[in-house]
Amino acid sequence: MRVPILVYHERAADKYAAFLTAHGCTQVYTAANGEEARTRLAETPIEVIYGYGFPLDAIAASNTVRWVQLMSAGVDAVLRQGRLPSHITLTRMLDVFSRPMAEYAFAYLLHIEKEIDRLREQQVSNTWKSFRAGVLHDKTIGVAGLGSIGQDVVKKARAFDMTVYGMSRSGAQSATVDRHFTPDLWLDFVKELDYLVLTLPLTDKTRHAVNESVLGAMKRDAILVNVGRGALVDERALVSALRDRRLRAAALDVFEVEPLPSDSLLWTLSNAYVTPHMSGPTTVENAGQYFLDNLKRYEQGLQLPGVVDWETGY
Amino acid sequence: MRVPILVYHERAADKYAAFLTAHGCTQVYTAANGEEARTRLAETPIEVIYGYGFPLDAIAASNTVRWVQLMSAGVDAVLRQGRLPSHITLTRMLDVFSRPMAEYAFAYLLHIEKEIDRLREQQVSNTWKSFRAGVLHDKTIGVAGLGSIGQDVVKKARAFDMTVYGMSRSGAQSATVDRHFTPDLWLDFVKELDYLVLTLPLTDKTRHAVNESVLGAMKRDAILVNVGRGALVDERALVSALRDRRLRAAALDVFEVEPLPSDSLLWTLSNAYVTPHMSGPTTVENAGQYFLDNLKRYEQGLQLPGVVDWETGY
Numbered sequence: 001m002r003v004p005i006l007v008y009h010e011r012a013a014d015k016y017a018a019f020l021t022a023h024g025c026t027q028v029y030t031a032a033n034g035e036e037a038r039t040r041l042a043e044t045p046i047e048v049i050y051g052y053g054f055p056l057d058a059i060a061a062s063n064t065v066r067w068v069q070l071m072s073a074g075v076d077a078v079l080r081q082g083r084l085p086s087h088i089t090l091t092r093m094l095d096v097f098s099r100p101m102a103e104y105a106f107a108y109l110l111h112i113e114k115e116i117d118r119l120r121e122q123q124v125s126n127t128w129k130s131f132r133a134g135v136l137h138d139k140t141i142g143v144a145g146l147g148s149i150g151q152d153v154v155k156k157a158r159a160f161d162m163t164v165y166g167m168s169r170s171g172a173q174s175a176t177v178d179r180h181f182t183p184d185l186w187l188d189f190v191k192e193l194d195y196l197v198l199t200l201p202l203t204d205k206t207r208h209a210v211n212e213s214v215l216g217a218m219k220r221d222a223i224l225v226n227v228g229r230g231a232l233v234d235e236r237a238l239v240s241a242l243r244d245r246r247l248r249a250a251a252l253d254v255f256e257v258e259p260l261p262s263d264s265l266l267w268t269l270s271n272a273y274v275t276p277h278m279s280g281p282t283t284v285e286n287a288g289q290y291f292l293d294n295l296k297r298y299e300q301g302l303q304l305p306g307v308v309d310w311e312t313g314y
Numbered sequence: 315m316r317v318p319i320l321v322y323h324e325r326a327a328d329k330y331a332a333f334l335t336a337h338g339c340t341q342v343y344t345a346a347n348g349e350e351a352r353t354r355l356a357e358t359p360i361e362v363i364y365g366y367g368f369p370l371d372a373i374a375a376s377n378t379v380r381w382v383q384l385m386s387a388g389v390d391a392v393l394r395q396g397r398l399p400s401h402i403t404l405t406r407m408l409d410v411f412s413r414p415m416a417e418y419a420f421a422y423l424l425h426i427e428k429e430i431d432r433l434r435e436q437q438v439s440n441t442w443k444s445f446r447a448g449v450l451h452d453k454t455i456g457v458a459g460l461g462s463i464g465q466d467v468v469k470k471a472r473a474f475d476m477t478v479y480g481m482s483r484s485g486a487q488s489a490t491v492d493r494h495f496t497p498d499l500w501l502d503f504v505k506e507l508d509y510l511v512l513t514l515p516l517t518d519k520t521r522h523a524v525n526e527s528v529l530g531a532m533k534r535d536a537i538l539v540n541v542g543r544g545a546l547v548d549e550r551a552l553v554s555a556l557r558d559r560r561l562r563a564a565a566l567d568v569f570e571v572e573p574l575p576s577d578s579l580l581w582t583l584s585n586a587y588v589t590p591h592m593s594g595p596t597t598v599e600n601a602g603q604y605f606l607d608n609l610k611r612y613e614q615g616l617q618l619p620g621v622v623d624w625e626t627g628y
Contacts, residue, residue, distance in 0.1 A: 099451040099475060107428040110421035116587075117434070123588045126581050128573035130592040137413040159473030161413060259442035267440050273430075274437045278444040 001025045008051030019288035056081045071287045076202040091306040095148045097280030102152035104279035105197045105225045108251035137161040145199035146173035187217045201314035202229035212237040221248045227279045230255035239265045253279040315339045322365030333602035370395045385601045390516040405620040409462045411594030416466035418593035419511045419539045422565035451475040459513035460487035501531045515628035516543035526551040535562045541593045544569035553579045567593040
């Protein structure tokens with residue numbers, strides 16, 4: 001494949017580029033920062049950018065770029081920079097992260113229900129003491145965001161014999177859930193939930209969607225899992241709800257500011273499970289294979305999956 | 315329902331009896347030990363026994379008992395006592411424990427793969443450090459025992475996009491798995507597995523089925539989950555495999571001797587997860603409802619589910 005490609009990654013551009021070269025791409029360039037990107041785009045007729053994030057303004061140095069493939073499912077950080085001219089297609093990654101992220105959600109729901117921490121403490125103290133652990137079956141889970149990640153959560157929830165509610169803007173996947181809600185009905189959506197899993201994109205409309213009133217409408221023994229974006233949740237309101245036990249627990253892989261500031265109370269709350277944005281890992285292989293598949297479609301003039309809509313913001 | 319019923323439970327016979335009375339049974343008696351059971355059976359024309367375990371020899375005091383419903387899925391402890399006359403039906407519980415036990419298996423597989431203990435330690439030390447956690451998808455799971463518990467493990471494994479191998483004596487459910495093995499092929503069964511989940515009954519043929527040579531045939535990074543019976547596994551061989559890291563980890567809810575003796579090395583091995591036989595909890599409600607459903611079938615002369623075969627031992 002002879003299309004000139006610029007691989008953009010602040011730490012590992014060489015590795016991502018090497019994967020492409022090893023799989024038949026003959027014109028692969030790299031950049032690790034905006035300066036290198038601008039220089040390369042000024043010197044070389046780059047047609048495709050494959051990047052983990054990208055400084056959009058650097059594209060002004062090129063009149064050959066036609067397609068930017070991001071190595072992430074979330075594109076809020078890139079979209080905050082502004083907008084690309086309409087002849088350039090911006091795509092995000094679909095499906096690549098769905099399964100590990102859905103696994104993360106169930107890992108924590110099960111961890112909390114089965115009280116594995118308590119069992120581990122019993123083991124350390126040589127204590128044989130049975131108790132009634134919780135179960136997932138017959139509980140109600142709400143999945144906010146029914147894209148590829150949300151759909152995989154729905155699929156697993158079915159296997160755990162749960163009732164499944166879903167929320168999405170478009171309602172395109174509403175047939176896959178028992179009840180579907182649009183974003184104007186957050187309070188109705190959450191009030192019966194035992195578990196709420198956030199897989200939404202971050203946009204102007206979803207920012208702080210889970211605010212004090214939504215948290216207040218949730219059941220006191222509900223569990224929140226956020227694998228979407230930190231700013232979907234009003235973190236101050238969440239800290240307060242967790243501290244006052246108005247919410248049972250939260251498993252959080254994303255935060256309003258990352259890394260999570262060391263003075264955040266989330267670090268210290270025993271019912272907050274803090275993980276360092278790792279539930280949907282990008283690897284050279286999974287991202288690379290996704291990009292190569294798309295590159296073939298691009299070369300054949302086929303429609304690309306994951307084209308970002310600048311209006312909706314994902 | 316006017317059938318005379320004896321509820322047998324060493325600690326909570328009254329509670330189990332109260333549930334039956336509240337649901338329309340008019341002749342309900344209780345016994346908490348063999349002596350009480352013998353006395354009651356000598357005095358009252360008991361027709362049905364509903365018990366968590368039962369001293370079979372006490373039935374000699376009665377010539378009216380026709381059916382014994384046990385409150386457990388495993389019946390090895392009762393069968394070890396001997397045999398009932400052929401006009402008395404012995405049934406075990408099916409399905410009641412399947413979902414919590416399958417949840418237990420996935421709780422620990424996910425806990426171990428996602429390294430939740432390590433993440434918890436990072437949180438306690440205020441450390442934001444990403445790493446690549448493991449995934450379940452595309453792994454191979456082996457389910458030994460394809461009864462109602464094993465079938466629920468299979469169902470969930472499908473939702474996690476795993477390859478599923480199964481082992482059973484009869485092969486009746488072999489169509490539900492990708493490859494089926496009979497018990498003469500343990501070494502072939504285990505050698506490709508990433509996870510082995512034991513849901514087998516304990517019989518003369520399954521005792522120590524997972525012995526040193528089976529453990530030796532397993533992959534070094536495989537995980538064992540035992541929710542069946544402790545004696546399915548040669549515990550000495552397991553301790554040695556875990557200690558030498560010839561097996562990655564084991565989540566064990568059942569043991570050769572329960573409570574697990576305080577000097578067992580399993581308590582202290584960091585890659586052994588010891589839980590106090592609680593993965594499939596019997597409750598007054600779930601066991602009671604199961605019994606009532608069966609009692610209706612009994613009164614109507616219908617076939618009962620879970621009839622124990624004295625030859626196969628389950």
